[in-house]
Amino acid sequence: MKAPVRVAVTGAAGQIGYALLFRIASGEMLGKDQPVILQMLELPMDKAQAALRGVMMELEDCAFPLLAGMVGTDDPMVAFKDADYALLVGAMPRGPGMERKDLLLKNAEIFTVQGKALDAVASRDVKVLVVGNPANTNAYIAMKSAPNLPAGNFTAMLRLDHNRALSQLAGKAGVAVGDIEKFVVWGNHSSTMYPDYRFATSGGKSLQEAINDADWNANIFIPTVAKRGAAIIEARGLSSAASAANAAIGHMRDWALGTGGKWVTMGVPSDGSYGIPEGIIYGMPVTTANGAYTRVEGLPIDEFSRAAMDKTLAELEEERAGVAHLL
Numbered sequence: 001m002k003a004p005v006r007v008a009v010t011g012a013a014g015q016i017g018y019a020l021l022f023r024i025a026s027g028e029m030l031g032k033d034q035p036v037i038l039q040m041l042e043l044p045m046d047k048a049q050a051a052l053r054g055v056m057m058e059l060e061d062c063a064f065p066l067l068a069g070m071v072g073t074d075d076p077m078v079a080f081k082d083a084d085y086a087l088l089v090g091a092m093p094r095g096p097g098m099e100r101k102d103l104l105l106k107n108a109e110i111f112t113v114q115g116k117a118l119d120a121v122a123s124r125d126v127k128v129l130v131v132g133n134p135a136n137t138n139a140y141i142a143m144k145s146a147p148n149l150p151a152g153n154f155t156a157m158l159r160l161d162h163n164r165a166l167s168q169l170a171g172k173a174g175v176a177v178g179d180i181e182k183f184v185v186w187g188n189h190s191s192t193m194y195p196d197y198r199f200a201t202s203g204g205k206s207l208q209e210a211i212n213d214a215d216w217n218a219n220i221f222i223p224t225v226a227k228r229g230a231a232i233i234e235a236r237g238l239s240s241a242a243s244a245a246n247a248a249i250g251h252m253r254d255w256a257l258g259t260g261g262k263w264v265t266m267g268v269p270s271d272g273s274y275g276i277p278e279g280i281i282y283g284m285p286v287t288t289a290n291g292a293y294t295r296v297e298g299l300p301i302d303e304f305s306r307a308a309m310d311k312t313l314a315e316l317e318e319e320r321a322g323v324a325h326l327l
């Protein structure tokens with residue numbers, strides 16, 4: 001049996017937390033041979049702490065063989081102590097009629113505090129996934145608040161957008177969702193994101209050639225993926241939770257265990273490629289192996305894509321300027 005690893009989850013008693021923790025404890029994220037210690041953070045309020053105690057009772061009642069320990073706390077310094085993985089979920093969700101960036105100033109402070117705590121006490125190799133919105137800029141805030149950790153340890157979740165797009169593409173092209181490769185969502189987890197299937201294949205055949213419909217791309221596909229979060233809020237009255245947890249599991253599993261050459265989308269600090277200024281947390285195609293991600297480099301960017309990539313970049317730069325005073 002492997003030695004246990006420490007997985008910190010914030011917002012553990014929230015909607016996503018409830019859909020996430022049981023899957024981590026069952027081995028779906030890090031493998032069926034990897035014991036985990038769950039370190040769960042909630043707000044220092046009676047209601048939140050009571051809800052967290054309830055979640056911990058339920059985790060106990062599952063008798064997961066891989067659950068080697070649990071910590072429930074309201075202190076980030078306890079939750080992140082020696083953490084190997086940190087899933088930063090706890091933040092306010094948006095409601096109907098809001099954009100995710102409307103949450104920025106409400107949620108920003110969470111990520112300065114948690115970035116500092118990660119910097120102080122987490123494993124130096126901690127893999128951080130920011131889910132709480134606006135995810136890219138919150139990841140940027142956490143990264144900047146943790147100067148002693150490698151910037152590359154901080155990522156934002158665009159995997160839900162990636163998965164949403166795969167299902168739309170599979171439906172349109174009449175292919176199996178699991179056969180689609182070389183797809184990416186560029187930029188911000190917001191309505192400016194750019195889902196891009198120019199390079200995508202299914203069974204080795206080009207999806208762009210199979211679909212061959214520029215109007216569908218611009219007027220149906222891109223807006224459907226970009227506005228899917230809002231459509232779910234409209235339908236449920238609450239933002240996505242099970243699909244968000246599923247995306248978080250996929251993001252972390254791939255980062256830890258590798259994609260075997262397959263592309264996935266991760267929000268990662270730019271290295272300056274594709275004209276994206278260094279440090280901006282931007283959705284990019286990556287492959288992963290041996291616990292590290294590698295950006296897919298050298299893809300051709302046509303005029304339509306350049307405009308879309310610049311638009312989502314401009315929004316990220318605006319968000320960054322809006323939190324500069326906190327960093």
Ligand SMILES: NC(=O)c1ccc[n+]([C@@H]2O[C@H](COP(=O)([O-])OP(=O)(O)OC[C@H]3O[C@@H](n4cnc5c(N)ncnc54)[C@H](O)[C@@H]3O)[C@@H](O)[C@H]2O)c1
Pocket residue numbers: 010011012013014015016017041042043048089090091092093094110130131132133134135157158160161189239240241244
């Ligand atoms: N990136 C994505 O694709 C994606 C997808 C879905 C949701 N989200 C975002 O994830 C976040 C959580 O969504 P949810 O539906 O689980 O919300 P929720 O309100 O159900 O749960 C959030 C939990 O976080 C806790 N919390 C708040 N501040 C905290 C802090 N400082 N420390 C620890 N815990 C804290 C709250 O008490 C609550 O229990 C929201 O910001 C939402 O917009 C992102």
Ligand SMILES: O=C(O)C[C@H](O)C(=O)O
Pocket residue numbers: 093094100133160228229230232239240244
């Ligand atoms: O849309 C939201 O506010 C929640 C989440 O980011 C989503 O994409 O479902």
